[in-house]
Amino acid sequence: MQVSERRVVVTGLGVVSPVGCRLDEAWKNLLAGVSGIARLEECGEGFRCQIGGKVRTLDVNVYLSPKEQQRLDSFCWYAVAASDQALEQSGLKAGENIPCERFGSLISSGIGGLNTIAAQGLRLDQAGPRQVSPMTIPMMIADMGTGYVAIRHHLQGPNFGIVSACASGLHSIGEAWWVIKRGDADAMLAGGAEEGISSLGIAAFCSMRAMTSNNDEPESASRPFDATRDGFVPGAGAGVLVLEELEHAKARGAEILAEVTGYGASGDAYHITAPSSDGSGAARAIKTALARAGLSAEAIGYVNAHGTSTPMNDKVETKALKLALGDYAYKTTVSSTKSMTGHMLGAAGGFESVVCVQAIRDRIAPGTMNLHHPDPECDLDYLPNAARELPELRNVLKLNMGFGGHNAAVIYSRYEG
Amino acid sequence: MDAASVADRVKSIIVEQLGVREDQVVTDARFIEDLNADSLDTVELVMKFESEFGLPTIPDDVVENMQTVGKAVEYIEKALAEKGGEA
Numbered sequence: 001m002q003v004s005e006r007r008v009v010v011t012g013l014g015v016v017s018p019v020g021c022r023l024d025e026a027w028k029n030l031l032a033g034v035s036g037i038a039r040l041e042e043c044g045e046g047f048r049c050q051i052g053g054k055v056r057t058l059d060v061n062v063y064l065s066p067k068e069q070q071r072l073d074s075f076c077w078y079a080v081a082a083s084d085q086a087l088e089q090s091g092l093k094a095g096e097n098i099p100c101e102r103f104g105s106l107i108s109s110g111i112g113g114l115n116t117i118a119a120q121g122l123r124l125d126q127a128g129p130r131q132v133s134p135m136t137i138p139m140m141i142a143d144m145g146t147g148y149v150a151i152r153h154h155l156q157g158p159n160f161g162i163v164s165a166c167a168s169g170l171h172s173i174g175e176a177w178w179v180i181k182r183g184d185a186d187a188m189l190a191g192g193a194e195e196g197i198s199s200l201g202i203a204a205f206c207s208m209r210a211m212t213s214n215n216d217e218p219e220s221a222s223r224p225f226d227a228t229r230d231g232f233v234p235g236a237g238a239g240v241l242v243l244e245e246l247e248h249a250k251a252r253g254a255e256i257l258a259e260v261t262g263y264g265a266s267g268d269a270y271h272i273t274a275p276s277s278d279g280s281g282a283a284r285a286i287k288t289a290l291a292r293a294g295l296s297a298e299a300i301g302y303v304n305a306h307g308t309s310t311p312m313n314d315k316v317e318t319k320a321l322k323l324a325l326g327d328y329a330y331k332t333t334v335s336s337t338k339s340m341t342g343h344m345l346g347a348a349g350g351f352e353s354v355v356c357v358q359a360i361r362d363r364i365a366p367g368t369m370n371l372h373h374p375d376p377e378c379d380l381d382y383l384p385n386a387a388r389e390l391p392e393l394r395n396v397l398k399l400n401m402g403f404g405g406h407n408a409a410v411i412y413s414r415y416e417g
Numbered sequence: 418m419d420a421a422s423v424a425d426r427v428k429s430i431i432v433e434q435l436g437v438r439e440d441q442v443v444t445d446a447r448f449i450e451d452l453n454a455d456s457l458d459t460v461e462l463v464m465k466f467e468s469e470f471g472l473p474t475i476p477d478d479v480v481e482n483m484q485t486v487g488k489a490v491e492y493i494e495k496a497l498a499e500k501g502g503e504a
Contacts, residue, residue: 065436066436067435067436068436070434070436071457130464130474131464131468133461133464134457134460134461134464135457135461138457
């Protein structure tokens with residue numbers, strides 16, 4: 001079989017998020033427009049942004065012993081919990097129905113253990129070098145989520161992380177797709193995990209003026225594509241997919257949730273934090289993904305947008321969709337679930353890919369909440385304030401963009417044999 | 418400070434750090450073989466002993482020989498006595 005003929009399907013999904021830490025709960029909340037954003041006790045007076053989408057309902061004891069919890073940063077807890085759920089749904093078990101060395105993991109984080117870095121930096125300053133914890137490095141490195149998941153489930157196939165800021169999760173899924181397509185593994189855990197609720201991180205994003213200051217109305221502060229948007233709301237969690245080679249999934253009778261049909265990556269080569277102003281960077285990633293999938297723009301029934309609620313992102317992303325999809329951009333549907341979760345940073349592409357697969361399965365797309373004031377520069381159909389049933393939905397585009405000028409686009413399709 | 422209280426405090430640090438049951442932390446229990454500690458655990462344990470008892474840095478060669486709960490208690494009691502003597 002030629003490498004390019006290998007097809008890759010999704011057989012498991014797992015989530016940890018501000019709107020729920022089980023797939024059914026999170027999906028129900030997203031369709032109902034429930035916000036996971038609230039006041040943060042971590043960020044009081046002095047912080048421009050004092051709200052966030054924190055992970056509040058994860059019972060970490062279900063997944064990890066107290067000793068394991070102590071030795072892992074919280075972003076790794078999220079990676080573990082989402083992976084366990086995804087594996088359970090897929091029914092895959094390394095060493096039983098797939099050889100350990102044919103099963104890999106690519107679960108990324110944009111930053112890694114930022115709370116660990118902050119706490120140990122303080123300890124260095126206050127107590128001296130000999131009091132810095134030996135767990136500092138294993139807890140802070142951004143690849144420990146994917147590393148620990150592999151240890152836990154005996155996954156001996158390709159294992160690494162990708163760093164592309166807020167596109168890390170989606171690049172991971174796209175690259176894991178390639179790992180399977182080129183024959184280096186038959187299954188991969190793929191996605192992202194991030195602890196976006198860190199006082200150091202929030203203070204820093206605030207200094208950049210990237211975050212909202214709408215602290216009095218937490219639930220409506222994230223308002224992608226709305227004319228009054230003033231910055232993103234921090235979020236946290238994980239989204240993990242089990243990607244599996246089609247024939248492998250069929251041979252064991254697995255339920256196929258969707259197929260990954262295309263992936264594109266591109267660089268802006270423009271600015272350290274601003275996206276290329278004409279949207280051409282992200283547009284190239286989308287065009288590559290469409291070409292890989294062999295689909296025309298008109299095949300895309302729904303776009304789960306990056307939609308961060310910053311003035312710049314939403315405007316540029318709209319331009320990118322018009323560049324890539326042409327006039328059809330006005331006909332397709334677009335929404336940003338960050339209106340409810342906040343921006344889960346490196347986890348965003350993972351979590352939002354779970355949303356894409358669910359949209360295909362249930363033929364319905366969540367809306368963009370808090371969209372009441374149209375922005376003339378954001379003039380597409382963003383599914384304002386309500387989910388919409390899309391009975392004909394076959395192909396969904398997922399887009400993420402990261403500081404540094406990194407763009408990723410993945411296409412999920414209904415599996416029809 | 419009496420001997421029992423040093424042993425009790427050492428024991429509770431070990432229980433917390435290694436996530437083991439109190440009844441596993443007997444005098445002859447070996448950190449690595451019996452209490453499932455790895456090299457990072459042993460470093461953290463030693464740091465916690467130092468800060469809990471206000472001890473000067475425990476030299477690496479001493480740490481290497483401190484393989485059981487009893488040896489740790491013994492060393493800490495001796496170090497505390499020396500510290501007391503200096504004061």
